[in-house]
Amino acid sequence: MKLVFLSLLGVAGLAKIVGGANGPDEERHSFNAARDISIGYVVFNGYAPLDLWGPLQILTTLSADYNMTLSIISKEAGPVSSSSPPHRMPNGEMMSTDHVINSTMLATHTPETAPPLNLLMIPGGLGNRNMGNDTWIEDFARARFNSTDYVASVCTGAMSLAKAGVLDGRRATTNKRAWSEVVQHGNNVTWVPNARWTHDGKVWTSSGVAAGMDMTYALLSWMYGSEKVNSTMNLIELAPHTDEHWDPYAVVHKVPGADTTRPMKDLVGPVGYD
């Protein structure tokens, strides 16, 4: 009888009952540990390498313990470069990155071929701020938002989410150097200047580049609990910042509202050790 009941509800209904994205901690941890997690990582020319591969290192290592699948999603499947085409900056200047070294990864899926997703990850970089009239990232984020359990942005990836309208009425943060450029987007978004990352319902956003790893640690601990996530972090010798309010870069980059009264330094070490 229970099985029939759950079957009628479908996976989305089941998630609501037993934890899903926002239920009590233990139920959410068990629920996620027992299911397959389909991850979609968006990528585009001009992505910031660590925006992807910081979180992806944590996810890759943790996938030895939990069932995950990964789709790397771009407008077209195939090679995607960290180099951005020449483009006009918000101040009107033309910017060329021809002199910057670059490297290339392979996208496995397009928006059309990507499977249903539980976790959608959106990185940043120069590329998503320089797409002209091409709105494929925003369109994809908007189209998938309701069917996804967790949506996370790294760095200026928050600009794509803001443009998609999915940050409306929510708290979010972003890269601190690109702050003024990003926060013009979205309606009724509460942009948090002092945040290594934010968590508001199903939406997680991180500050610039390296902050994505700290957010990913917090998100995965939220999804699965800390035991195996901590082991994973200690295996890759990555000591995450665990205070979401620690944000010296708001001060360094003079973000309006930056809190200059907090210590600039943090105390980090292996997770699970006091």
Place this chain on the structure above:
Amino acid sequence: MKLVFLSLLGVAGLAKIVGGANGPDEERHSFNAARDISIGYVVFNGYAPLDLWGPLQILTTLSADYNMTLSIISKEAGPVSSSSPPHRMPNGEMMSTDHVINSTMLATHTPETAPPLNLLMIPGGLGNRNMGNDTWIEDFARARFNSTDYVASVCTGAMSLAKAGVLDGRRATTNKRAWSEVVQHGNNVTWVPNARWTHDGKVWTSSGVAAGMDMTYALLSWMYGSEKVNSTMNLIELAPHTDEHWDPYAVVHKVPGADTTRPMKDLVGPVGYD
């Protein structure tokens, strides 16, 4: 007259005179800032993503300030996966990583087509510990060692350098979980159990995965001085550990000789701010 003199000496002679890899700090910084740096990053199936893309994010961002070129070097140019084929572990067990998610990058060069290199980077992962009789990484490192100004390994990349013989008579460190497997290799290598990274002449080695970013920060500061390197780190919001002796992971993974008397935590923040 000076030009003729320098021309006769060639670049290698010039490097010895004005700083090169090991001269006085200011001369080395000016020398490196004024020249093109050719970087070769080795990659192989089964690489650990962050072993590459942590250092590569720092190098990519810093290449806006200094002239660099990048070659991604593999046995064959083209797609290289972070997934490792099934293989036998040192304890005799067969290990399959089929259940682990993976992602793919593109190699641009082979050992045969790679240009002259100033900086050679060797990452780790399961892949370089699982190559059977294929010694291309060691052969390449050995062949290029003398003509390279700086050689750096991340994680178990030190195993490739040890097998190549280029760590003989030097200090080195490696991934702390894979410690016992790696330190059997090399002759007369002083394996340092308590080290986030080591620096011995032209050779730099880091501890596991994430430690590569801290080593890269230290190496680039050594090469160029701290001003632009610090700006780069603050731009990508990456707060490096700057104490090379900070190594709680030697304790976590019970490495013989691990120093249990030091604090497990570190104090990190934006660089250039006290």
